[in-house]
Amino acid sequence: MLHLKDLSFRYKIPLRATLLVLATALIITGAILAREYDQLRRDLFQNAESMGRVLAKTLVTPILHDDVWRAYEIINTPFHSGAAQPLSAFGAELVLVLDPERRIYVSTRPADYPMLDSLPQVDPDYGPLDALIHSNVKEAPQTVELPGSAYFHLIAPIAHDGVLLGTLLMEYPKSVFMPRFLSIVYRAGFVTLLVLAVLLPVSWYWGRRMADPLVQLADCMSMVGTRLPELEECRLYESKDEVGRAGTQLKRMISELHEKQALERGMLANERLAAIGRITAGIAHEINNPLGGMLNAISTLRRHGQPDGIAGRTVSLLERGLMQIKETVAALLVEARVEGHALTSQDLEDIHTLIMANVHRKHLRLMWDNRMSDSVPLPSTQVRQVLLNLLLNAVNAAADGGVVQVMLYIEDDALYLDVENDGAHIGPERMAHLFEPFADPSEQGHGLGLWVTYQLVQQMHGRIEVESQPGRTRFNITLPYGAAT
Amino acid sequence: MFPALRHLSRRVVLCLLLFAGTAAMASQQPSETPLRIGLTPVFLDDQAAFLNRWRDYLQDALGRPVSFVQRSSYREIIDLLHDEKLDVAWLCGYPYVRERSRMQLLAVPKYRGKPLYRSYLIVPASDTRTRSLADLKGGIFAYSDPNSNSGYLYTQYSLRRMGQDADTYFRRSFFTWSHRKVVEAVANRLAQGGAVDGYVWDTLARLHPGLVAKTRIVEESQTFGFPPFVARASLDRMSFDAMQRVLTEMDRTPAGAALLDTLNLDGFVVGEPALFDDIERMVRAMTGP
Numbered sequence: 001m002l003h004l005k006d007l008s009f010r011y012k013i014p015l016r017a018t019l020l021v022l023a024t025a026l027i028i029t030g031a032i033l034a035r036e037y038d039q040l041r042r043d044l045f046q047n048a049e050s051m052g053r054v055l056a057k058t059l060v061t062p063i064l065h066d067d068v069w070r071a072y073e074i075i076n077t078p079f080h081s082g083a084a085q086p087l088s089a090f091g092a093e094l095v096l097v098l099d100p101e102r103r104i105y106v107s108t109r110p111a112d113y114p115m116l117d118s119l120p121q122v123d124p125d126y127g128p129l130d131a132l133i134h135s136n137v138k139e140a141p142q143t144v145e146l147p148g149s150a151y152f153h154l155i156a157p158i159a160h161d162g163v164l165l166g167t168l169l170m171e172y173p174k175s176v177f178m179p180r181f182l183s184i185v186y187r188a189g190f191v192t193l194l195v196l197a198v199l200l201p202v203s204w205y206w207g208r209r210m211a212d213p214l215v216q217l218a219d220c221m222s223m224v225g226t227r228l229p230e231l232e233e234c235r236l237y238e239s240k241d242e243v244g245r246a247g248t249q250l251k252r253m254i255s256e257l258h259e260k261q262a263l264e265r266g267m268l269a270n271e272r273l274a275a276i277g278r279i280t281a282g283i284a285h286e287i288n289n290p291l292g293g294m295l296n297a298i299s300t301l302r303r304h305g306q307p308d309g310i311a312g313r314t315v316s317l318l319e320r321g322l323m324q325i326k327e328t329v330a331a332l333l334v335e336a337r338v339e340g341h342a343l344t345s346q347d348l349e350d351i352h353t354l355i356m357a358n359v360h361r362k363h364l365r366l367m368w369d370n371r372m373s374d375s376v377p378l379p380s381t382q383v384r385q386v387l388l389n390l391l392l393n394a395v396n397a398a399a400d401g402g403v404v405q406v407m408l409y410i411e412d413d414a415l416y417l418d419v420e421n422d423g424a425h426i427g428p429e430r431m432a433h434l435f436e437p438f439a440d441p442s443e444q445g446h447g448l449g450l451w452v453t454y455q456l457v458q459q460m461h462g463r464i465e466v467e468s469q470p471g472r473t474r475f476n477i478t479l480p481y482g483a484a485t
Numbered sequence: 486m487f488p489a490l491r492h493l494s495r496r497v498v499l500c501l502l503l504f505a506g507t508a509a510m511a512s513q514q515p516s517e518t519p520l521r522i523g524l525t526p527v528f529l530d531d532q533a534a535f536l537n538r539w540r541d542y543l544q545d546a547l548g549r550p551v552s553f554v555q556r557s558s559y560r561e562i563i564d565l566l567h568d569e570k571l572d573v574a575w576l577c578g579y580p581y582v583r584e585r586s587r588m589q590l591l592a593v594p595k596y597r598g599k600p601l602y603r604s605y606l607i608v609p610a611s612d613t614r615t616r617s618l619a620d621l622k623g624g625i626f627a628y629s630d631p632n633s634n635s636g637y638l639y640t641q642y643s644l645r646r647m648g649q650d651a652d653t654y655f656r657r658s659f660f661t662w663s664h665r666k667v668v669e670a671v672a673n674r675l676a677q678g679g680a681v682d683g684y685v686w687d688t689l690a691r692l693h694p695g696l697v698a699k700t701r702i703v704e705e706s707q708t709f710g711f712p713p714f715v716a717r718a719s720l721d722r723m724s725f726d727a728m729q730r731v732l733t734e735m736d737r738t739p740a741g742a743a744l745l746d747t748l749n750l751d752g753f754v755v756g757e758p759a760l761f762d763d764i765e766r767m768v769r770a771m772t773g774p
Contacts, residue, residue, distance in 0.1 A: 068659035069627070069659055069661040069666060069675075070661065106675070108674055110675035111611075111673070116625070
């Protein structure tokens with residue numbers, strides 16, 4: 001069940017505007033009706049009393065002459081001839097003349113109010129009115145409103161020379177006000193509808209204007225629960241009002257959360273890679289010691305044992321296997337063994353030359369931009385190794401006829417190596433374990449290339465950043481030198 | 486040239502004579518006293534436009550001015566006739582028979598071929614019970630005029646014949662001073678019964694069928710002499726004869742016939758006083774011991 005408070009502001013605001021308009025219309029119409037009622041009542045009473053005075057005076061002669069027909073004609077004057085329709089909206093429905101004994105002398109509706117009947121005989125409801133006329137005969141006409149009666153009554157004495165000849169009674173239905181009331185209500189309703197017709201679209205528009213930023217904010221915030229949305233996913237309203245400030249705050253929160261998440265991921269990866277490094281180093285040491293012994297033994301056997309036939313082939317087989325183990329272990333455990341000369345621009349150009357064969361084979365376009373001019377105090381062997389690894393990976397990853405971009409430059413006492421290709425991008429799953437050894441065994445290698453690169457960069461206190469999105473994968477390596485080293 | 490001149494002069498003389506003749510007539514006419522005709526509601530006298538047309542017709546036919554005089558009751562017209570303030574009056578047969586010595590019968594309208602009419606006893610159409618005057622005892626009754634035969638005398642006489650006291654028979658009775666208003670009083674149920682001139686009721690049925698439909702005829706009286714035109718006894722012979730001729734010849738002129746059609750009458754005849762003997766008998770019965 002949908003509760004009103006659960007409605008979106010998009011509907012709440014126009015609804016509230018409608019309610020406001022309706023309430024205003026009701027209150028104003030009510031006030032007008034109350035005023036109109038008083039006015040109409042006063043007019044009716046004044047009209048009735050002056051009419052009563054005139055009729056009472058005119059009736060004196062016919063009653064003195066006992067001319068019933070004349071009296072009947074006189075009290076019928078306010079009515080259309082024949083029909084019992086009052087002339088005006090203020091007209092009485094019934095005019096009666098009572099004799100001094102309060103019997104009907106003549107009435108405008110003789111069929112219902114026959115001559116000589118008393119009022120309570122016609123209708124017992126007239127009892128109180130009859131008693132009032134009996135007890136309360138005044139000189140002037142008076143209007144009475146009996147409790148519970150649907151009529152106003154005008155009572156006017158018909159007197160001549162101080163003698164009471166009879167009483168004039170005029171009956172006005174309270175419903176005479178209804179047509180006037182209804183016309184006011186109809187008009188008020190019509191105006192209200194007009195106002196609503198104008199106001200509803202406007203308030204609808206305002207509602208949307210007000211609600212949309214809130215809805216965007218709410219949508220964006222609700223995304224945060226399950227995952228951290230990218231800032232681009234949240235269309236947020238820009239302003240300095242409350243909603244705008246909340247939006248700005250939310251953006252800041254999201255971007256901070258993003259940074260925190262990236263930091264946590266980096267730390268996690270670093271820790272893992274460090275642990276892997278420690279394990280591989282330990283294992284390598286454990287393997288290297290017996291390996292060295294075994295290789296020494298084989299060397300000794302070759303030199304002094306003169307192995308022949310099968311023995312000789314077996315020894316070579318052993319030797320090749322042990323050498324492969326040694327290479328693998330060496331690759332796992334990168335040690336800064338060689339202290340090469342300081343890195344020059346030419347060292348990097350050599351790599352350019354070296355890779356060209358692979359580039360041509362895949363019909364790639366290599367955009368080489370080497371902006372390094374002076375030599376920098378970085379170990380040339382290791383840097384060359386890193387660049388070569390990255391380039392080989394990039395060339396492998398790039399599609400046939402694709403593009404590989406390389407940019408080498410120096411900035412703030414650091415060497416930057418930027419390698420970019422347009423091949424298939426690295427998915428988030430692979431990205432989490434990108435630098436781990438054997439993480440991605442492909443047909444071209446054992447998956448140690450990036451692990452080696454990572455270790456080399458670590459040893460040079462550098463940093464690796466990877467960015468991968470469809471059509472663009474970019475490795476960026478920062479190698480600081482000077483004070484940082 | 487002379488004969489031509491003589492011829493011309495004779496024609497001029499003739500024209501002059503003619504002119505003098507008309508001038509004499511024109512100057513004589515306004516100076517002549519108008520014929521004053523009193524009208525009572527024995528017919529539908531509340532049609533001012535019709536009365537103007539009828540007056541013009543009578544003026545043309547009589548060659549002298551005519552004025553109509555209307556009053557609110559028969560009595561006033563009778564009094565005016567006695568005082569010689571009226572020359573002719575259209576009255577009811579009842580005052581005529583009472584005052585026969587002071588009036589001369591001038592003409593009697595012919596209605597449905599005869600100079601006769603009836604009195605109707607009517608009740609509201611909603612009253613389907615009443616069969617006769619006897620059923621209206623203790624009710625409220627409308628008379629037209631105390632000097633009307635059909636609207637008063639006949640009912641009084643009927644009650645007397647029934648052995649009833651006319652003063653106490655009805656709980657209340659009143660006069661409307663016109664037959665038409667008796668029909669209105671009964672139609673609006675102000676009265677439970679009423680006595681009305683049958684000719685007026687029939688004519689109203691033609692002009693205002695809606696009003697008449699609200700009433701129902703309970704009894705029709707025997708026929709009586711139709712309310713006659715009478716002249717004061719002292720009216721000069723010439724005026725009397727002229728007026729009698731104009732009335733009796735009305736149905737012979739197209740204009741007169743049209744007026745008669747509006748009146749719902751066939752014409753006027755020189756009536757016999759004996760036409761009103763039945764009314765006279767009733768008057769004697771009422772006034773006698």
